[in-house]
Amino acid sequence: MSLDCFELSKTKLFEKICNGLSIVQKTQNLLDCSDDLLFAWDANECCLLVMNWRSPLTVAEQDAKVNYQTLVPSIPIILDVDRVTVSNECSLVALSGPCGVCILELPRRWGLDGYFMDGKKQITCRTYCLDSLLFQNNNHLEVRQVRWHPNSVSDSTLLVLLNNNTIRMYNHSKLRHVWQVGPLTMKNGANTSLTDFGEVAVDFDIAPAKKSRCAANETTLNQRNKTLGGKPAKQEKIEWPIVVLRENGNIYIVLTSLDSDITRLQGPITITPQKMDNYGLESCSIMIIPSLPPTIVIAESNGKLHHALLMDAEAAEHSFNEVDDFILIEPAEFVIHVLETVELELGLSGASNTGPKDTYSCPIYLKKDIINELRYFAYHNAGLHVVTVNFISELQRYLDSESEEDRLELAASSKAEYILCTKIDSAEQINAVCGIAQLQLPAGVVLLLGNRAVISLKLVIDAQLLVAPSDKKHRACDVDQQESGPSFLDKIKTLLQRNVNQPILANKMSSASPHEGYELLNQAIEVLREQYLKRHVLVRAEFAKHINQIILKKEQQLREIQDLEHEREIISEGAHKLAERFEEISDNQELLVRKCHSLMQKANNALPNSVVAEREFSQEVERIHKTTKSMAAELDKAKKTLNKQRYHIANSQEELKKDVYKLPEKQHRTITEILTQLAGEIERQITDAKRINKIVGV
Structure with missing residues (x-):
């Protein structure tokens, strides 16, 4: 199997990136993609590289055409960039690291291949740092997350989460708002122990917009004022819930708008069903999937992913927290209901390292799939997982259904596929993911690993499209399934469905010992036996059973066909006899009809009536009929003569006109x-x- 389907490792952009990439021991994201442009951060020269990955270049064309463009920042960037984030409209790029954030403005695009400034190889772009003095004077501040706001008209609103429990909103280079999302953490003071209790926010995401509760009250007031003839109040206010995740698993929601300094903090949000060991003691990232209701994905460092729904609470609930006594927290209007928990396999370890003490743990980062909303990516130090959330499609189907008797059943479990594995032994050295970007049309994913390897894989847009029938056929299959039980194809799919797959191994195990290689081989063989071969044996037995049933059914149908053929011959003979009988009866009926006519004529002649008068009347009728026919013939002859005379007169008149x-x-x-x-x-x-x-x- 090819690990570089798009052959990006052969491009000069990745050659330069890999040559300047330093060995890192943590997961980063130095890649990003927007439509046909692929961005990559060059840490060696501190500049941003961009290429049009859809433009095919042969070896002869590489020297003539633009391979990649170098976007040089207008000011020197001294921070260690570990995340590249392109804005929604691809006008700005956020370069962030633990010690700061820089914004780089992208130039305009024009030309044949859609490059910046018609393919100029090196472009100086305006760059500005955000709050450089703040980070310079506070060495303990760290950037936890950077996200572009989806409601920005100018595509320039950036939200930055810091480890002091504040979210700072910037518009271009200007600081607009500072929102407090938790207790302040000071370098020297009593609050330094907050990190021990996990009260520091580690990640956030933006949920779909909703109408403010205050806006709903204002709407009612407007209607009342209009009824009384008064002036309307303020216009309706739309708020964007910002879901903040703390390290201890508590989730808070900040309700605010872009043009307001006032925020409403709610939390910790109640999570149901309740568990004794909580849901996220080692929470590291959170992501919102814009379904209805919104789906929340909470990731833990131990490999657990919690899928939950963010729903409106029936009644506002007060939450009490001793650490947040000095923060104004409103009653929570939301509740989170966890539907399932998915456990990821972080790397492949040998048989001797499968104990609970040797369980590998690392931060897990989440990335949305911009092609398929049912799917997202989870990348970490041990590789890449692709997780498909199946209950979202059931939610969408239930919302689109017009039947009042339709029931919502969220029983479909999610599917996690281990696509790429970069940790195959128990050594401390890791091969982390340094960059991930998703490609569109064709669909694919690009990964840059810590060992300078470039991997590009193709992705199926939606696996259900390969086997899913049309709506009518699907409904017919559902009806048949309800009447006759599950089909054989569904049973085979169920037997072949596996919990663990064999991922692509990125490492070549050049430094692994023979014992570790032997353990890895045994583990791979065990996975193949338990998850592949064993299921294939079950499928083979099921096929043999099904074939036996089909053979018995075929024999029974052949016997029934013979019986039907015999019955058809009997029916054919009976039909032939009935046809002959019908013809005989028809001839007899015709003979009887002729005899009846003859008898009627004889009886009529034998009646005692005036035969002479009838004969004279009949003769008169016959004479009138003949006279009428002769007059009609004479009339036709006269008409023909008149037409002939008219024709000759017309001809003579035409000739006279000509002879004058x-x-x-x-x-x-x-x-x-x-x-x-x-x-x-x-x-x-x-x-x-x-x-x-x-x-x-x-």
Whole structure:
């Protein structure tokens, strides 16, 4: 199996990063990815490297095109950077370490491959440090967590959690708010023992926004004022719950908005069901999955992951804490209900190191999966786990269901897969994860290990898409399953489902002793036997049983087919006899009908009626019928003759029109004048003749 599916280890960016990477003994995150840009921190030259990982480069094109760009900070960065966090809109990058935070502004992108400033190899970027004097004058301050706020319009709001139980909100380089989330820890004083009780906040995350309780009261007041004709009160206020985790497992919630200095602190939040040993005595990180209701993931250093739901409490509860007496804490409006606990295997140890005293423990860091909201990553000193929370899909299905009889059953257990293992022996030397970034389209994950190894693996977007049928088929399968029980495929999946998988081993065991290698081999063989081969044997037996059932069913069906064939032959013979009988009856019926007609005619002729009158009437009808037919024929003949005459008349008229001779205009005028003169001369002669006749006396 290839450990570098995207061949990123061959790129010049990772060659430079690996050459300058120092050996570290703790988990860091020096990588981050935003869309097609992959960012990596170069600790040797204190600059940020970026490359377009989707742009394919051949060996011949590597010299001609841009391999990576170097973003040089405008001011020297002297802090030890252990976390690179890109903002939501990829406009800023937060470079944080235990002793401070720096913000680097990214330039604009343009060009063919979408690089910064059209692919300029080295760019100086504006950089500013946050509260450098604060960290310089207080050496005990440490940065615990850095997160970009999702409601920032300018994509520049950063929240920083310090080990003095304060969250500082910055907008660009300016400090906007300081929120107290617990008792202050001083360097010299009584509160130095707070760390012994685990009262220091170790991590936080931002839950989905909600309407403020005060805003709800203001809304009611607005409606009342409008009814009475008064002026409306302030507009509705939206608060973002900040879930803060302390080392002892207590969870507090800070309700605030970005434009307000006033915060409402609630906690510790009640966690149900209650346990004697609590839920997080060694809590190290927390993460919010934006489901409905929100899902909380709490990680402990011993490898336990608690999956819980953050729900509204039926009634506000007061919490009492002696350490937090001087902090104003409101009644808690929330309650946390733990649904399940997942235990991770932190490394592979030999048979002699499986006792409870030798259990390995290390901080576990959580990272959201931006492609699949049901899944998240857990990385640590011993490798990488991918955890799938299955009950979130059941919550979504229940919310989308329109049936009133639908019931919510959160019985599906989560699945934790050990993808990469970097600790395979009991030695103190570890191979921690120094950087992790998730790639999109295609989906994958990139890991930078402490031994300078680069690992890139492809990820399935959603495993259910590979086998999940359509909605209609799924509903039909559910109905069939309710009627006939679980299917054979579901049974095979259940048999093949394993609790432990064999992860990819990152170390080559070059320094391991033969005894440790032998123990690791035995453990791998045991895992293969118990989790793979044994289940395959069960599946083979189940297949043999199922095949035997199918053979018996086939034999029974063949016998039934033979019986049906015999019955079909009998039915066919009966149908043939019935058809012959039907034809015989039909012929007899036709003969009887003819005989009935003949008898009716004879009976009619034998009736004592005036036969002569009927005969004359029938003859008259026949004569009229013949006359009508002859008149119709003559009428048709006359119509044809008339049509023929009309046709000839029309043709003759057309020919006459064509044969008409037209005189020229001059001749026509001359002839008209001559005829006019002749008419006048004739009229004059007629007048003279009449006059002579009068004279003569005729």
